[in-house]
Amino acid sequence: MLLQKQNVGTVAVIAHQKKSLGGGLDELRRLLADEGVEKLLWYEVPKSKKAPKQVRKALKEGADLVLIWGGDGMVQRCVDALAGSGVTVGVIPAGTANLFAQNLDIPEDLPEAVRIAFHGESRKLDLGMVNGEHFAVMAGVGFDAEMIKDADRGLKDRLGRAAYVWTGLRHIRGELVRMEVKIDGVKWFEGEASCLLLGNVGTITGGIEAFDDARPDDGWLEIGVTTAKGPIQWARVLGQMSAGRSDESPFVRMTRARKISVKLAVPMTYELDGGAKGTVTELKAKVVPGGITIRVPVRKPADSGSGES
């Protein structure tokens, strides 16, 4: 190689065995050798739930760079264990849904994702926390993550974001639940709502930019409540989302918060980054500013300071 190999320290791979990208884990090993990795820690897990234990092992072994191989569920489990460690993280988007990577412009391309993990820019990004567990993309109740997976691909190509309007109508649960939402201890919403969303990044399902101005490095979480009920009102919300700004819908109330507490009149299942976590009547959420350090593509000078989507 013409490039002089730099000392890259100890690199740990935390891989979800059932996820793949490019030439798979075999190609990943070759790419890591090309990067001059000498001390490589290799961990594979059969499901993302098993990842945090391996992450803790990697930290104990002194990993300087942790590569996460998997999708949003895997990223969520790993960053929950990595938060606050100061260790740099590279995301290899090998999952079904890779919204975190997508929001950070890390492409679903193995050599390119590895290149970014080693030569990208290290950025401290915020995480959200709900009931003691970190998330990277979004959290909420009343919103069906299955919607992402079920969207008809062909339809999406033809109609773009409008396809999700159609898909969404079939999947949003839509029943109204009485809830009380406090922001920094002050009552912000009380009434019946169908869905409550917290966002760390803007694009929360394939193609839908739910939070138009979200940034994962501003120390704030986006919060949105929808009061839409029935297919006609939902069609209006989703139509607005696909055509323009989410916050222009009469059935959506949105703002920004650091600390959020939610009381639900009936138990609801909450989701973190697309995974169902439990059924609760109370959510305590907050932003964890700069909670994780991620390697992202190097920004061109023209990009810095401008809003990223």
Ligand SMILES: [Mg+2]
């Ligand atoms: Mg933010």
